[in-house]
Amino acid sequence: xxxxxxxxxxxxxxxxxxxxxxxxxxxxxxxxxxxxxxxxxxxxxxxxxxxxxxxxxxxxxxxxxxxxxxxxxxxxxxxxxxxxxxxxxxxxxxxxxxxxxxxxxxxxxxxxxxxxxxxxxxxxxxxxxxxxxxxxxxxxxxxxxxxxxxxxxxxxxxxxxxxxxxxxxxxxxxxxxxxxxxxxxxxxxxxxxxxxxxxxxxxxxxxxxxxxxxxxxxxxxxxxxxxxxxxxxxxxxxxxxxxxxxxxxxxxxxxxxxxxxxxxxxxxxxxxxxxxxxxxxxxxxxxxxxxxxxxxxxxxxxxxxxxxxxxxxxxxxxxxxxxxxxxxxxxxxxxxxxxxxxxxxxxxxxxxxxxxxxxxxxxxxxxxxxxxxxxxxxxxxxxxxxxxxxxxxxxxxxxxxxxxxxxxxxxxxxxxxxxxxxxxxxxxxxxxxxxxx
Ligand code: ADP
Numbered sequence: 121x122x123x124x125x126x127x128x129x130x131x132x133x134x135x136x137x138x139x140x141x142x143x144x145x146x147x148x149x150x151x152x153x154x155x156x157x158x159x160x161x162x163x164x165x166x167x168x169x170x171x172x173x174x175x176x177x178x179x180x181x182x183x184x185x186x187x188x189x190x191x192x193x194x195x196x197x198x199x200x201x202x203x204x205x206x207x208x209x210x211x212x213x214x215x216x217x218x219x220x221x222x223x224x225x226x227x228x229x230x231x232x233x234x235x236x237x238x239x240x241x242x243x244x245x246x247x248x249x250x251x252x253x254x255x256x257x258x259x260x261x262x263x264x265x266x267x268x269x270x271x272x273x274x275x276x277x278x279x280x281x282x283x284x285x286x287x288x289x290x291x292x293x294x295x296x297x298x299x300x301x302x303x304x305x306x307x308x309x310x311x312x313x314x315x316x317x318x319x320x321x322x323x324x325x326x327x328x329x330x331x332x333x334x335x336x337x338x339x340x341x342x343x344x345x346x347x348x349x350x351x352x353x354x355x356x357x358x359x360x361x362x363x364x365x366x367x368x369x370x371x372x373x374x375x376x377x378x379x380x381x382x383x384x385x386x387x388x389x390x391x392x393x394x395x396x397x398x399x400x401x402x403x404x405x406x407x408x409x410x411x412x413x414x415x416x417x418x419x420x421x422x423x424x425x426x427x428x429x430x431x432x433x434x435x436x437x438x439x440x441x442x443x444x445x446x447x448x449x450x451x452x453x454x455x456x457x458x459x460x461x462x463x464x465x466x467x468x469x470x471x472x473x474x475x476x477x478x479x480x481x482x483x484x485x486x487x488x489x490x491x492x493x494x495x496x497x498x499x500x501x502x503x504x505x506x507x508x509x510x511x512x513x514x515x516x517x518x519x520x521x522x523x524x525x526x527x528x529x530x531x532x533x534x535x536x537x538x539x540x541x542x543x544x545x546x547x548x549x550x551x552x553x554x555x556x557x
Contacts, residue, residue, distance in 0.1 A: 146290070149180055149290070149294060152176070152179070152180060153176075153180065153294060153297055153298060153301075156172070156173075156176040156298065156301070157297075157298075157301040165309070166306070166309040166310070166313065167202070169305055169306070169309055170188050170201060170202035170302075170306070171202055171204075173188065173202075173276065173298065173302040173305070174186040174187070174188060174202055174203065174204045174276075175204065176298055177276060177278050177295060177298055178204055178278060180291075180294045180295070180298065181262065181278045181281070181287070181291045181294060181295055182281060182282045182283065183262075183278040183279055183280055183281055183282060184205060184279055184280040184282060185203065185204050185205025185256070185278070185279045185280065186203065186204050186205070186276065186277060186278045186279065187200055187202065187203040187204075187211065187276070187277050187279075188200070188201050188202045188203070188266070188274060188275070188276050188302075189201070189218060189225045189229075189274055189275045189276075189277065190266070190273060190274035190306075191220070191229055191272065191273060191274050192217075195217070196220070197217045197218060197219050197220060198217065198218040198219075198220060198223070198225050198226060198229065198274065198275070199215065199216070199217050199218070200212055200216055200218075201274075205256065205279070210253060210254045211250065211253075211254060214253060216249070216250055216253060218247055218250070219247075222244075222245055223245055223247045224237060224240075224243070224245045224246060224247070224261055224263060224277075225247075225263060225275045225277060226245075227245060228263040228264065228265050228275045228277075229265060229272050229274065229275050230272075231265075232265045232267060232272045233265065234262070234263065234264040234265070234292050234295065234296050235261075235262075235263045236260075236261070236262050236286075236287045236292065237260060237261040237262075237263075238260050238286055238287070239259075239260070240258040240259060240260055240261050240279075241257075241258070241259070246258065246261075256279075258279050258280065259279075259280045259284075260279070260280055260281055260286070260287065261277055261278075261279055262277065262278050262287045262291055262292065262295055263275050263276070263277040264276055264277075264292070264295040264296045264298075264299040265299060266299050266302060266303035266306065267299070267300060267303050268303040268304060268306075268307045273303055273306065273307065274303075274306075276295065276298070276299045276302060278291075278295060330387060330390050330391070333383050333386065333387050334387055336383070337380050337383045337384050337387070340376070340380050341380060344373060344376055344377055344380065347369070347373045348370070348373045348374070348377065351366055351369045351370045351373060352370060354366055355367065355370060375509070379511060382511060382513045382514065382517060383513070385444065385513075385517045385520075386496070386513055386516070386517055386520070389517065389520035389521075389524070393524070395437075395438040395441065395524055395525070396438050396439075396440070397436055397437060397438055398436070398437075398438075398439060399434055399435070399436050400434065400435065400437070400439055401432040401433060401434055402433045402434075402435055402442075402467055402474060402476070403428045403429070403432060403433060403467065405439060405442060405443055405446070406426060406428060406446065406465055406467055406476075407426070407428075408443065409443050409446045409447050409450060409465075410424050410426055410450070410465055412447070413447065413450045413451060413454060416451065416454050417454050417463065420454065420457075420458075420459045420460070420461070421459050421460040422454060422457060422459070422460065422461045422462065422463060423461075423462050423463070424450070424463045424464075424465060425462065425463065425464040425465070426464075426465050426466075427464055427465070427466035427467070428466075428467055429467065429468070429469070433467060433469055433474060435474055435545065435547060436547075437525055437545060438524070438525070441521040441524060441525070442521065442525070442545070444517065444518070444521050445517075445518040445521040445522050445529070445543060446465070446476060446478070448514040448515065448517055448518040449478040449515075449518060449541045449543075450463070450465065450478055451514070452514055452515070452541075453478050453479075453480040453482065453539075453541075455508050455509075455510070456480070456482045456483060456508060456539075457480045457481060457482035457483075457538075458482065458483075461480060461481050461482060462480070462481050463478065463479065463480045463481075464477075464478070464479045464480075465477070465478050466479070469547070472546065472547045473544050473545065473546055473547060474544065474545045474546075474547055475542060475543075475544050476542065476543050476544075476545075477540055477541065477542040477543075478540070478541045478542075479538065479539070479540040479541075480538050480539055480540075481537065481538040482538055482539060483535070483536065484533045484534050484535040484536055484537055484538055484539055485500060485531060485533040485535070485539050486500065486535060487533075490530075490531050490532070490533060493515050493531065494515045494516055494518075494519045494529070494531075495516060496512065496513060496516045497511065497512040497513065498512050498516075499512040518541075518543070522543045522544075522545065525545045525546070526545075526546055527543055527544050527545040527546060528543065528544050529541070529542065529543040529544075530542060
């Protein structure tokens, strides 16, 4: 009796110790899974990411080798993208493909469930060609699906338990947990790669477009110069009947020149243009631009009101670029406002900033387009139904000119009532105090 009593607590203590050790080991493995998962989310470089996953998989399941086999949608089969173990690089180098039908990897992929094969050589689904090609002998396999949002993207397999024991329930759980994290990490890395490719393509296309603009505008300029020159000369020499027709030729050629100039200006923004800075009174610049546009406005019976301060506002800026921005806003106001409309150009000094605005009582712009009209080639009206000419470049050029001065530009509008375009330029330190020049 007494013997029995003395043995029982010892046996129980032993059991308890064993389960504590078990628990400690399990906690350590879970901790390791957690560490690995955190590492996976911070790596976006696919190759090193896959290698990390495999190292973790062999470590946690105590196996000899591991592979990641992804499904290839285009080819409809599976291929090795990463592996560990002797001669493993051969798998990727030889681009060894595994069929979905009849293979172990394919079965795990299709059923989307983990699978244990204890005697691989005896299983008809074992794809022995792989072993032959890399001189490896697979004894046992544990495979887990890589699932991303319920969709299988591939399989992770670990091979040959080092102790030659069967795979445990814990091994299956470990590999499945790791596979779940790995699938998200792989998809993220794939998305980043796809995004990088898209950016690269976009940059290439942008370069093609810029080159095209440069060549086209250069090639168009010379013959157009000749047309303009001869048309003007003939108009001077021609009698009354030809005068009107030559006027049409001349005006059309001038319009073409305007378009080419827009293309050239756009290119200058792209390739980075230098500012030619000088000190000037903005009232003079507004006066010049308004005078230049007055005859155009007069053809539509429109009035351009100028709201200028009595004192000079001296800025240190690039005259021609600021003038171009204002000209584009003003010609738009004239173009889109109907006959007999009223346009106002105003300048103001506000908190060390120059505010320039062009207001019209034209058709207005829908709220959803107020940002987008500053994008290249964006026009509110569809080009097939447009009443007005233009390529949709004027505002993007104006924005480019303003941003070169570290300024900002925007539009406000009420449909049916009119629009106001404003640009603001910081008053440079170099500019003398207003009114002193
Ligand atoms: P374009 O005038 O050549 O079409 P812009 O870049 O100058 O190109 O203008 C883009 C679009 O913004 C115009 O097509 C027009 O739809 C709209 N827009 C610009 N200015 C006005 C305005 N003052 N009133 C109404 N719509 C305007």
